[in-house]
Amino acid sequence: MNLLRTYILPRILQWALVIFVGISATFLIPRLSPINPVDEMIGRMTAFASIDPHAVVSMRESAMALFGLEGTLLEQYGRFWARLLEGDLGVSFGNFPRPVSDIIAAGLPWSVGLLTTTIIISWTIGVFLGALAGYFHNRRWSQFLERFVVMVYPVPYLITALVLFIIFGAWLQIFPIMGGSRGEPALTWKYISTVLYFGFLPALSIIIGAIAFRFIMAKALTTTEIANDYVQYAELAAVPKRKIILFYVARNTMLPQVTDLALAFGAIFEGALITEILFAYPGLGFVLYNAIYNADYNIIMGIALLSIVGVATAMLIIDLLYPVLDPRVRLR
Amino acid sequence: MARKLVLLVLLALLVVPTLVGVAQEPQGLPVEVPGGRANLFVFDQIFRWGSVGNFNVWRTGGNTPHHHALMLETFWNGDQETGENINALAISGPVYNEDFTEMSVDLREGVMWSDGEEFNADDVVYTVETVKANPGLTQQGWHAQLTKFDVGVEKTGEFSVKFTTLPNPRLHTVFESRWAGLYMMPSHYVSEVEANLADGETLADWHWEAEDVIVLGNYLPMDVDPNGYWELFKRRDDPENSVAGIITGGSGPPYVMSIFYGNENIKKAIAMSRGELDVYFDVDIESFETTLDTTPTARSWYKDFPWAFPNEYSTRQLAFNFEGDPLLQNKDVRWALALAINNVELQTEYIGGIAKVTTFAVPPTATMSGVYHEALEPWLNELQIDLGDGEMFSVYDPTVPDQINEWAIAQGYDVPGTPAEIFGTGWWKFAPDAAEKLLMKAGLSRDGGGNWLTPDGETWTLDLQSDPSENDAYRMGQAAADMWQDFGIDVNFITLDRGAWNQNHFVGAFEVSTPWMSFALPAGDFWPRINGLHSDYYAPAGEDYRPLGGGKMRRLVDPKLDELLDKMEGIDPIGQADQNIATNIEFIQHWVENMLDITCIAFKKLVTWDEKYWTGFPTAENPFAMPLYWFQGGKYAIQGLRTTS
Numbered sequence: 010m011n012l013l014r015t016y017i018l019p020r021i022l023q024w025a026l027v028i029f030v031g032i033s034a035t036f037l038i039p040r041l042s043p044i045n046p047v048d049e050m051i052g053r054m055t056a057f058a059s060i061d062p063h064a065v066v067s068m069r070e071s072a073m074a075l076f077g078l079e080g081t082l083l084e085q086y087g088r089f090w091a092r093l094l095e096g097d098l099g100v101s102f103g104n105f106p107r108p109v110s111d112i113i114a115a116g117l118p119w120s121v122g123l124l125t126t127t128i129i130i131s132w133t134i135g136v137f138l139g140a141l142a143g144y145f146h147n148r149r150w151s152q153f154l155e156r157f158v159v160m161v162y163p164v165p166y167l168i169t170a171l172v173l174f175i176i177f178g179a180w181l182q183i184f185p186i187m188g189g190s191r192g193e194p195a196l197t198w199k200y201i202s203t204v205l206y207f208g209f210l211p212a213l214s215i216i217i218g219a220i221a222f223r224f225i226m227a228k229a230l231t232t233t234e235i236a237n238d239y240v241q242y243a244e245l246a247a248v249p250k251r252k253i254i255l256f257y258v259a260r261n262t263m264l265p266q267v268t269d270l271a272l273a274f275g276a277i278f279e280g281a282l283i284t285e286i287l288f289a290y291p292g293l294g295f296v297l298y299n300a301i302y303n304a305d306y307n308i309i310m311g312i313a314l315l316s317i318v319g320v321a322t323a324m325l326i327i328d329l330l331y332p333v334l335d336p337r338v339r340l341r
Numbered sequence: 342m343a344r345k346l347v348l349l350v351l352l353a354l355l356v357v358p359t360l361v362g363v364a365q366e367p368q369g370l371p372v373e374v375p376g377g378r379a380n381l382f383v384f385d386q387i388f389r390w391g392s393v394g395n396f397n398v399w400r401t402g403g404n405t406p407h408h409h410a411l412m413l414e415t416f417w418n419g420d421q422e423t424g425e426n427i428n429a430l431a432i433s434g435p436v437y438n439e440d441f442t443e444m445s446v447d448l449r450e451g452v453m454w455s456d457g458e459e460f461n462a463d464d465v466v467y468t469v470e471t472v473k474a475n476p477g478l479t480q481q482g483w484h485a486q487l488t489k490f491d492v493g494v495e496k497t498g499e500f501s502v503k504f505t506t507l508p509n510p511r512l513h514t515v516f517e518s519r520w521a522g523l524y525m526m527p528s529h530y531v532s533e534v535e536a537n538l539a540d541g542e543t544l545a546d547w548h549w550e551a552e553d554v555i556v557l558g559n560y561l562p563m564d565v566d567p568n569g570y571w572e573l574f575k576r577r578d579d580p581e582n583s584v585a586g587i588i589t590g591g592s593g594p595p596y597v598m599s600i601f602y603g604n605e606n607i608k609k610a611i612a613m614s615r616g617e618l619d620v621y622f623d624v625d626i627e628s629f630e631t632t633l634d635t636t637p638t639a640r641s642w643y644k645d646f647p648w649a650f651p652n653e654y655s656t657r658q659l660a661f662n663f664e665g666d667p668l669l670q671n672k673d674v675r676w677a678l679a680l681a682i683n684n685v686e687l688q689t690e691y692i693g694g695i696a697k698v699t700t701f702a703v704p705p706t707a708t709m710s711g712v713y714h715e716a717l718e719p720w721l722n723e724l725q726i727d728l729g730d731g732e733m734f735s736v737y738d739p740t741v742p743d744q745i746n747e748w749a750i751a752q753g754y755d756v757p758g759t760p761a762e763i764f765g766t767g768w769w770k771f772a773p774d775a776a777e778k779l780l781m782k783a784g785l786s787r788d789g790g791g792n793w794l795t796p797d798g799e800t801w802t803l804d805l806q807s808d809p810s811e812n813d814a815y816r817m818g819q820a821a822a823d824m825w826q827d828f829g830i831d832v833n834f835i836t837l838d839r840g841a842w843n844q845n846h847f848v849g850a851f852e853v854s855t856p857w858m859s860f861a862l863p864a865g866d867f868w869p870r871i872n873g874l875h876s877d878y879y880a881p882a883g884e885d886y887r888p889l890g891g892g893k894m895r896r897l898v899d900p901k902l903d904e905l906l907d908k909m910e911g912i913d914p915i916g917q918a919d920q921n922i923a924t925n926i927e928f929i930q931h932w933v934e935n936m937l938d939i940t941c942i943a944f945k946k947l948v949t950w951d952e953k954y955w956t957g958f959p960t961a962e963n964p965f966a967m968p969l970y971w972f973q974g975g976k977y978a979i980q981g982l983r984t985t986s
Contacts, residue, residue: 044844048887050402052843062873062890063489064482069888071476071484072401104391105402106546112391115567178369179611185369186611187602188570192373207369289603291568299391302840 017329024325031317035310036089040082044304046102047072076102089310098311103303109311112296116280117315119189120292122204123284124277127212131219132270138220139227140259144235144250146228155228162221170214170287177210184210187289211288215281226269230262264335268327275323278315370617372564372573374596378616379986382955382979385609385621386599387971390569396549396562398524399478405521407599409973411574414460414557414584415522416446417513418974419863421654422959422967424708426517426864427974429584430460430525430557432500434915435513441913444512448500453582454527455556462496467528469494469504471535477545483523486515510913514869518973519654519862527555559583559593559980571600585980589966593980594955604810607631613639613951620950620958622971625812626693629947641949642968643961646754647695647763649945650968652706655859656699657814658940659805659821664882664896665852666803668783668795675936676726677779678821680736681828683771684941685744687820688764692813694749696945697765698741701929702858704943705765712865714766716926721767724934729782734775739767757961765943773828791829802831804852808842814855817941821853846894849882856894857944860929866914867925868906875906895938901931957983 047069060068073079077088077099092099098109142151161169178186184206191203234240235258243253280294293312300308331338374381387406398408416431426434430452436445452460472478473487486492490512493505506512516522534547551562560574573596577583580592600618602608606628612618614635624632629648632639642650659678661669668674688698699705700721705714718739725733742760749756749764756763777787784796793801803825807818815836822834837845845851860867876898878891886893905928912921932938948968950958959966959978966977 044840045885048847048885051887052847060482061486061489061869062875062878062892064485065890066888067476067485067488068401068479068482069890071479101391103402104393106400107392107395107402111567119568179614182615185371186608186615186617187369187600188371188566189568191371207371286603289570289601289608291566291570295389299389302838 012332016332020325020328024321027321027324028317031321032093032310032314033086035313035317036086036306037082039301039304039306039309040085042304046304046306047076047078049303050102050105072105076100076105093314098314099307101300101305101308103300103305103308109307112308113293113311113315116291116293116296117278119290120280120294121277123208123212123215123290123292124281125274126208127215127219128270128273128277130212131216132223132266132273134216135220135223136227136259136266139224139229140231140254140262142224143228143231144254144258146232154224158221158224161217162225164218166214166218167283167287169217170211170284173210173214174287189291208290211281211284211290214288215284223266223269227262227266230265231258234258234261260334264331267330267334271323271327272320275320276316278312278319280312368617369615370598370600371566371571372598374573374575376595379954379984380595382594382597382982383617383619384597384599384970384979385618386571386601387622389601390572393567393569393572394551394565396551396554397544397547399472399475399480399483399526400545400547401477401479403480405480406971407572409518409521409524410558410970410976410979411560411597412554412556412558412562413521413524413973414452415518415524415973416516417518417522418976419517419519420967420974421519421706421863421969421972422652422964424706424863424865427588427977429588431516437510437913437916441508441510441512442506444504444506445497446502446504446513446516448502449584449587450500451582451587452557452584453579454529455561455577455579456527456530458527458529458555460525460557461499462502464525464528465502466494466496467532468523468526471526471531471544472523475544477543480524481521483515510911510916511866511869513915514862514866517862517864521973525557527557530555557583558976559585560597563596569601571598573598580980583980585976589977589980591957591980591982594982594984597979606812610635613949616951616953618951619953619955620948620970622948622969623946624949626695626947629949632949636951636953638953639949639951640960641947642959643757646749646752646756647945648949649695649947651695651697651763651943651945652704652967653944653946653969654704654706654861654863655857655944656702656704656940657811657817657855657857657942657944658702658938659817660854660856660895660938662849662851662853662882662894662896663898664849668785668801669852671783672935673726673729673779673783674785675939676736677776677783678825679769679936679939680772680776680779681830682769682821682824682939682941684768685741685748685771687817687824687941688745689748691816691820692942692945694745694752694754694764695947696813696942697763698745698768699765699940699943700737700768701860701933702938702940703861703929704859705761706943707762708863709861709865710761710766712922713861713926713929716922717929718766720930721933726779727782728775728778730778732778734772736769736772736775737767738770741768742766768941776828787829792831793829800831802833804833804835805855806835806837806842806845806851806853807855808837808839810839811855811857813942813945814857818855821939821941847885847887849880849884849886849894849896854894860925864914865918865925866921867928868909868912868914871928872906872910874902876900876903897937899931899935899937902928905931952985954985955982956985957981 100106101109142154145151177184189207192200280292282294282298285292285295297312390404392402414430417426418429420427430449432447432449472484478484490506490509495503497503554562559580563575564573576595580586602612606624609621610628610631613632641648697705703709703713721737724737725735728734742764745764746760786794788794795801805822807815809815822832825832860871873892878889879893879898880886882896909924914921959968968978969975970978
């Protein structure tokens with residue numbers, strides 16, 4: 010009961026406050042921008058054709074009413090919360106009259122699928138290899154691996170992705186250069202295999218850098234950890250190495266790694282902009298980019314809402330998990 | 342153990358991609374159609390759709406590119422290759438009464454909707470009345486245009502209609518496409534939709550699902566990517582009853598797909614080399630050369646140099662903000678900037694020699710050259726400006742196309758026509774000495790290093806903004822910046838993303854920029870294209886001009902321009918064509934004499950197709966239609982395709 014009152018409840022309140030402030034800020038910030046969604050839409054239309062100026066003024070008035078942008082900021086804010094509490098994210102201005110929920114639903118599975126997979130793979134491999142390399146830091150394979158990773162890590166993501174694109178997409182031509190799948194979505198191997206096929210290069214491009222980052226972090230943490238007396242004592246006591254690595258060293262390095270994992274999951278809703286652009290891969294990153302570019306308030310709001318809730322919830326879960334993972338937190 | 346595990350992981354990283362890749366059919370198109378690739382024509386979608394799956398194209402925000410060529414019809418299609426209006430749903434041109442309060446149109450018989458109903462005058466009456474009555478049907482501003490002139494329409498026969506309007510000699514332009522003309526609705530279908538709308542709903546709320554769509558065009562939507570990267574269409578069962586089918590006699594590919602590979606030019610070239618793109622709409626010269634190297638069956642408008650289609654109706658200019666740098670309000674300064682540009686070098690070294698030169702915002706197409714450029718050539722040859730020291734300087738150099746021709750021959754290219762046909766018109770002399778005198782006349786001076794100082798003695802710094810996504814405009818900007826820098830001006834060449842660049846135009850936050858513009862419609866009329874330049878639509882720098890509806894990015898207020906625009910508005914462009922053209926020429930002369938912008942080149946489009954699967958696209962040798970398939974009149978190019986197999 011004491012734990013609930015002093016530890017869990019304050020964190021839940023903090024979580025709710027973060028979400029409220031975050032959403033309110035996301036409502037306000039785009040509206041402070043000089044870009045107006047109605048004018049952006051009209052700008053797109055007049056880019057193709059010469060339209061009578063009177064017609065443009067009339068279109069503008071009509072669009073202001075359709076977009077619900079009339080009234081003071083406070084009135085818009087009130088309408089926004091009323092709508093949000095009913096679960097309505099509104100319609101996209103840039104893609105009028107398509108509902109925001111529809112646009113997010115189209116991109117979300119791809120962002121979640123791609124980024125969840127890449128996070129799990131890169132985290133598992135990176136932490137595992139980093140821990141091994143940190144523990145066996147004098148071995149030749151460990152030193153080779155470290156040098157290789159240190160060489161790969163500083164390469165900007167765009168370059169890695171571009172190299173993969175050129176080798177497998179343009180030169181060997183064995184992987185697609187656009188899209189997320191082929192055929193009608195279905196729970197069949199035929200369709201799922203195309204999802205894997207189309208997603209392979211985008212995923213690999215993310216995984217390479219992410220493994221390198223987590224390898225370096227895990228190795229550094231492990232190297233520090235094995236200098237502790239208890240590790241040396243365990244080795245002198247002939248405790249099996251597997252046990253030392255997995256149950257002693259790895260567990261003690263887990264707190265920052267789990268924090269990293271949770272934050273990475275929370276950020277999934279922001280999508281992977283460069284990957285999506287380079288591989289013309291569906292997802293939320295490009296949708297968000299375009300929404301900012303076109304002052305599409307409702308889409309910015311919708312994606313930011315997911316992201317804020319995602320990150321705040323991830324942080325809440327971590328906070329709640331710390332006592333489970335680390336007895337020292339429980340004692341404090 | 343650890344070493345084995347590490348090796349295993351690394352091995353997996355190498356083997357898995359190879360296996361996954363090899364296990365799949367080596368093609369990356371996201372759709373499959375009956376008969377496979379041989380039945381599918383794949384074209385470059387000009388941007389990624391946001392609003393997908395709703396084919397109510399009359400509403401606010403509907404996507405129109407490609408849809409209007411594949412599915413939609415209007416009365417007349419402007420052909421930018423020939424300059425002619427092709428009779429689409431109309432069988433002849435508009436007939437006005439004397440005071441332009443009535444317009445009669447005879448409709449084409451035998452055109453069928455894809456559900457088997459015949460198109461007739463009822464569809465026209467229903468479309469006009471419905472669009473006029475619904476403020477939410479804002480596509481291309483047609484609702485507002487019909488309302489502004491209080492347009493009415495009545496059926497005078499099964500295939501004839503008569504419009505009533507407030508005096509307006511250009512009512513027909515609502516139904517005439519350069520980009521798009523008012524899309525006809527299937528009255529037998531939409532009237533039922535309208536009757537069944539819920540309370541409070543209008544046709545702007547109507548969501549037209551792909552499977553329910555009825556078209557006058559040749560293609561029906563079949564499948565749509567919810568993320569907007571592609572759309573798949575199938576040919577209607579009776580292509581011979583579509584307008585394009587009737588006019589061309591062709592049936593077109595059984596399936597067509599638009600696909601968006603991204604804005605990076607090279608990706609389109611790669612997609613074509615993989616056999617996954619049959620035509621792209623434009624790339625830069627380097628990506629085009631990659632295509633020629635990697636796709637032996639690919640070609641553009643010309644089989645060889647200068648390859649690109651030169652007749653899209655637009656031009657590129659260095660535009661001034663008349664409320665930016667105060668020096669730019671001085672005509673002599675603007676002329677000095679023009680004379681400090683070597684347009685031969687710009688066109689060859691920066692653009693690759695493949696765009697036509699022009700001195701004003703009308704592309705020198707075969708048709709427009711005959712109407713405007715040839716008519717103005719004697720005047721341009723006589724045009725002189727006062728350099729300030731009593732000397733009158735002849736500014737025009739008619740040999741510019743000959744100089745470019747010599748450059749092309751020196752590169753080893755065969756030029757497939759006269760220099761004027763291929764490289765356009767003359768241009769301003771490259772005359773730094775004259776430019777120097779003009780700047781001196783304007784009160785500027787040079788410092789010891791040859792750099793220009795303002796009349797206040799400060800270094801003259803000029804900001805030039807450009808957006809790299811328009812590769813010709815960007816390179817034109819780079820050329821001007823380099824040449825002005827060589828001339829001693831401190832130029833900041835600012836590269837901006839399209840959004841920021843546009844935004845700066847809207848609020849007048851630039852000094853010089855690189856937009857594009859054409860004064861003329863394909864038929865040569867100016868007023869519909871340029872009436873937004875009237876000072877009625879002026880907003881000062883710092884305020885967005887768009888709420889006023891015009892196109893005053895330049896913040897230019899010029900009573901003479903207003904006078905000419907007012908005069909144009911009252912002229913019948915068809916019945917009084919000579920008077921209209923004379924006024925248009927007067928407009929050009931005023932624009933050029935005052936150097937209101939520095940127009941350098943016309944549009945070029947490296948619209949390029951691969952003949953691996955499909956042949957029959959229009960070419961310079963067989964120019965039966967314009968190859969600009971993304972315009973409403975681009976349908977004829979697609980309809981004429983034949984399978985190579």
